[in-house]
Amino acid sequence: MNNRTWRSTTVLAALAVPILLTGAAAAAVAAPAHQQSRLGITTVSNPRPDLVSGGQVLVRVTPPGARSAREVRVSAGGHDVTQAFHSEPDGSLLGLVSGLRTGFTDLVATAGHDDRASVRVVNHAITGPVFSGRQQKPFYCETTAFGLPPATMPLCSAPTQVTYQYKSTAGKFAALADPASRPADLATATVGGRSVPYVVRVERGTIDRAVYEIAALADGPATPSPFTAAPGWNGKLVYTFGGGCNSGYHQGAGTGGVLNDLFLGQGYAVASSSLNVLDNNCSPIISAEAAMMVKEHFVETYGPVQHTIGWGGSGGAIQQYDIAENYPGIVDGIIPGVSFPDPITTAGPVADCRLLNRYFANSSFTDAQKLAVAGWNAYSTCVSWDQTFASRATATDSCNSAIPVAVRWDPVTNPHGVICNSNEQFANQLGRDPKTGFVRNTLDNVGVQYGLKALQAGQISAEQFVSLNASIGGLDYTGKPVAARSAADPKALDALYRDDIFNSASQGLASTPIIDQRTDLDFAGAGNDIHTSEWSFVVRQRLLQATGTAANQVIIANHATGAEQAAASAYELDAMDRWLTAIDRDRSGRSAAAKVIANRPRELSDGCYVSATQRVQEKLTYPSSGQCGALYPVASNTRMAAGEGLAMDVLKCRLKPVDFGDYPVRFTAEEKADLRKAFPEGVCDYRKDGVGERAAGGVWRDYGDRS
Template sequence: MRKLLAVVVLSLFVGPAPAHASNGRVDIDVVSSPKPTLVTGGSALVRVTGTGQVTVRVGWRDVTKAFKIQADGSRLGLVDGLPLGSSVITASVRRGSPAAVRVVNHPVTGPVFSGPQQVPFFCETTAFGLAPATPPNCAAPPVVSYQYRTTRGTFAALPDPALTPPDATVTTVNGRTVPYVVRIERGTVDRAVYEIAALYDGQAPSPTRTHDAWNKRLVYTFGGGCNVGYHQGATTGGVLNDLFLSQGYAVATSSLNVLDNNCSYVISAEVAMMVKEHFVETYGPPAHTIGWGGSGGAIQQYDIADNYPGILDGIVPQISFPDAVTTGGTVGDCRLLNRYFTATPGYTDDQRKAVSGYGAWGSCVNWDLAFASRGNATEACPPAIPVQYLYNPTTNPGGIKCTTAEQLVTQLGRDPATGFARGYNDNVGVQYGLDALKAGRITAEQFVDINEKVGGYDVAGNVVAARTAADPLALTRSYRSGLVLAGTGGLAATPVIDLRAYTDAVNDIHTRFWSFTVRQRLVDAYGPSGAAGQAMLVTPLGTDRSGYALASMDAWLTAIAADRRHGDGRAKMLRNRPADLRDGCWTAAGERVAEPLRWKGTGTCDTLYPSFADTRIAAGAPLRNDVLKCQLKPLDLTGFTTEQKARLRAVFPTGVCDYSRPGVGHRGLAGVWQSY
């Protein structure tokens, strides 16, 4: 990549320069990217502040005419035609000191910081109405379409946005009544299909003019699941959302922000950064960006906010998990336990629940049925990947292995001896059902039998008799890279509203204790104030309180932006939390209860919506639940017969988990904005 050393002197003349401008000062900033070294696609939205006659250049090229004066007196301009690699954009005023910013431009097809891209990679542009694309970049020209909101409360296609159908509705944005017509743009960025939606105000969007139908706020949506990549994806987090659009929010997302298409928060962060950059260069800078989505969509929000701060200003994770890696431990356990209990009659439902830790044994069963296959090299391959490219241990050992770890191989590394991504899963020393044994809910013989027969996985994800042992390098890298959510990065200053519909009682996998797992990590990082950055709200299943969460997050971020008092980002985040936004829940009758929420607490909300655990916590792990591989201690054989002791020694020849110590390989986060 050829570096271009450019001295930019751009000239933007706005009326006669005042007398004092001869010794003026000018500042320049890239506002479309979180860092000027992360520009993509050959363009950047640049803000210049200064008085008088201002000049701007890229190299010797004058780009002054691109800049327009804004309401705050600054000049905003879209600088395009940037070459790949390094350039310098300089702004100067007559007889004043120039200001310069070095930008580094990356291809719009990526990568930027996510590392080597997967090959092969299969395109799905036609699923979105885009032209067929060529692998592996899968690029297609953008397409703009329009929808309107009908009097029936649905969205319908609108061929001509200038012609309003008789059943069209209106909405109010910033005190103005405007037609409820939505402009939708679809295209490709970073090998993903993106979608951007915003109310249409009758003109083509521009980053340098005021939009009468946009409230200057962006919601970025994320989709759920978790699976191997190697394909573009045929779904997104969704943009046609009445809650957002009716209030004037713009909405953006992409196919690689769906964890079921791409179970890598690093790739998701890169795509979100690039899609947001394109949005800013199309519509202008938003006052703030709110993350939105549930399940795997919540994982992406937590992990992006902590590891790549600045992409999202505040997040609203719903039915949340902290990350894919630590969640994977209980997913694998549930397959092992489900196989054991299916083959071993005589256990009551209460005993199965006690061993699993869940409030309903069906939650563990459904982890097995829905997601345990994602750890197997051949069981859950996306249909978009042609069969001839898939792994087969005999006929195609070098093929695509459909495990979620493959999506993280850039962070984990690949084991040269096996050809698989280095594995972070481990159950050596795990005493399944330990809490159930201590509580007298299973017998000593049952405890021994479970741990004798539960087994583990081989490198391809097949169940075997031996326990699973993690790769030491994978453990360290999982912690250092933030694959295990640390909470010590950008979450320090990111407002969080953790919104959860209560599903523990209906055999669902989205169980409530995971919200407390995130909170515990934050408390361990920052002390008691760690809980203050995360508002936790619980609703009855089937009740929608997303409007309250959105309004509260908007108020929180607006107050932070207006805060000019002394203090860092964390201080401003903590002191500007809305007074009404307290932990709490809604009852089935719709009553709001505001009170502190605690894991296995006894308050009104914690009684209405009790929280339970998972397989690892039921085996003695701490609530923060971030131990991938436990350190070991001697086996306690108290209460077992001589014969049972011998069997337990055979199961645990090197000892059992000592959860009073950090996990093997545990390290602190290596830093934010890591590049691979």
């Protein structure tokens, strides 16, 4: 078989999810053409035939060993489309079937009178949605930010444009009007041992209401074909994801970036879209849909992909972890940088920091005590969380400039206006609170004992502990600090666990190669940064709890210097490519998860960069240990400092009565009364599962509304 396809079929089969191909159909695709006993037909550009978009699909027909490809006939909806198919070196036929109507079409292949195979394709509009559910409205267009013509709301469609860039011998990208020209300062790239002109074809257009970008080396102005290998393309794709986290309602003015020398210079194609940037819409589900649709278009333009590598940091890492977990096969291996597990888990410490900063502003806590309560290596992390992201929990404080002020929510003048709250993108999953009109609340700090570990360590007094917890309060549904603690909506909790929006690492991640790129930003010297290192270990702990192993996740730390980051990135990309290539070639009967672990390159392990030229290989642990632990100490965060475990898998804790025998200090009678008042229902019991906690309900969830 030609391996240049998505590997989602094997991933999903291993997860026992009836999504694509099972049994004889899967075996037919996996075996070389001469070994097959029956005719086979599969969709290549999107291995989910029920989720095709844009009116076309790349299809592979595999004749049985006794049949010739010349005997094969293919029809779509009863119309002969055989002429669209081309013979491949492995004996199969590859064809781009176009003109699909919205809805289902049966593709049928026949060979002679007695051999027949079919697949039902369900086509969706190129503007979406496919599985993400009802689209946000209003939706403001930003096509002009990409040099595309102005577009009309809410679909924001624009014609596709192709431009060219070249890399100069000075190492810079520059516009190239004529792709056939060869500027005097044109650099070359080496792809597969062959030197090629460093000219890049850049395609921009709109898919799923987002602006997408595709970049790949090009040798002249020829249009790429799915049937002919593009000069300079190594057959592999890097899909980039951008950071941030915000509510949406606009198209976005940037993507994860495609003009990247690390990728293009080795022959990788690069793709992304504006809805693969969480700051444009903080929904990994919408991001998964956009990535699926853009990748489908890429395959229909360039041909089958050997494997796809995810790349991006912060919110870009969230998307990789969450897409691999819930929509496996869109990306085959992931390289998340400065990672977080998901938006929901991260939101707890973010909200905590707003509350802590507010409390500490009028308290007697020393800087050392503030740090002990917060848990991080530097309290500036909490300051930064408050300054940069706590506004995302409010109704309007983080509205993008593309959203006119006149349409924004106001409780009096515009109660049905646009709400710029980072939970807005989960309306289809969580629903809205009928009392407020806001998406159901996911934040909860009822029973959380802030500073518990600091109290236990003797770093704060009993009086300070009581005062902090009696006064900390919570956030109301508009994100405003209030005296009462925040309480999550039970229906929201049920959906978060059921739909695995809270990433349990129990589904697709088990079969995904992961290289967690941990650039160390924990200390204030890095610039009050929010990207702290404990989050990589949160994901690791969830993998261990869910599957009993984290052997498919490698964590590599590096300092935040250009040379080290460049060395780490180059190594990690190469290692992931070798890892995926080995999995592609594995014809054993092992499960997909077992293949991932068995084919990890031998020298690829946890470790850290001591310098740009020296990488230490040792297991990274939490708490920190070894040489890497000394160089890159890992701390905790507000919830872990309040007693929650490393997995941080409790969104709303179960409560137990306040027991003063649990504390290593003596409280006065007044302090006891104040503590009972602060925790009238009790304090968190992290020995128990969280409220609403349940097993995830399966991958590739479809939120149904096609309107």
